[in-house]
Amino acid sequence: MNEQVLSHQIELLLGVELNQIEQITIGCSQQVYRITTASGVYVVKRFGHRAAFDTELTILAANKAYAPRLIASQPQLIISEYINAPLLGDCQLSKQALLEHLVNALVLFHNNPPVELNNSVIKPLNFYQVLTELASSCQLSPHQTANIDTLLNKVKRQEQGSESLVICHGDLNMNNLFVEPKGYKLIDFEAVSIAPNSYDLMMALSINGLSATDIDAAVKRYNSSSPNHPINHTTTKCYFYFELACAINALWFQARGQQQNIKSFRCQADKYFAQLSQ
Secondary structure: OOHHHHHHHHHHHHOOOEEEEEEEOOOOOOEEEEEEEOOEEEEEEEOOOHHHHHHHHHHHHOOOOOOOOEEEEEOOEEEEEOOOOOEHHHOOOOHHHHHHHHHHHHHHHHHOOOOOOOOOOOOEOOHHHHHHHHHHOOOOOHHHHHHHHHHHHHHHHOOOOOOOEEEEOOOOOHHHEEEEOOEEEEOOOOOOEEEEHHHHHHHHHHHOOOOHHHHHHHHHHHHHHOOOOOOOOOHHHHHHHHHHHHHHHHHHHHHHHHHHOOHHHHHHHHHHHHHHHO
């Protein structure tokens, strides 16, 4: 769909004329645009997959203070509030301050979930299925294949036990978190799922370039901020989830880099694979 057709579609949905439409490309897995009308500035997100659309729409429709306000929607298209605040990725912060913001935002999301666990849209995350589907969508070296196979065997042996299942954001990177004077605004909810709170925390560490050496500090910070719903299992399990998050990120960037011939994505995949080899 070209911009002219999309602009007409948006105008019909909003009932107003567009003054400007600008594609936002950084950090976006879907087609995302910033639009300007006489009544304000908004964000338009166009989805290629129905499941991702349904997930994001469900979260925005919950009308939580930490999410952008939903303006309008139709199949595969969501228009939401434009957040005029700095992204966490644009802030010059120490690693400790970065970790504090990430943990605080996750605790906010986990402790004030947009939907109940027994909802009809957000589903439990099947780690084995995610890994196998991602691995089948890209070409891997023998060494990379061996690493993924080893991790798949670990997934088979894992049991959730007494872990705390929550509604997880699943993709809380620095470009999905706005820092406002009175709190946070989170965006990009298409990866939301039901999973252990520790997995969501480990994914946040991995996707933001933090390392396994930061796990203990992250868990300690999380538990002090969420004493009623702490991460209640061993450090070993956290390391497993960190490894799992690195693998998911590696395979995602590998697949996108190969399919779209994006060198920077392939380089990013190599960094995540390197963490798996440590």
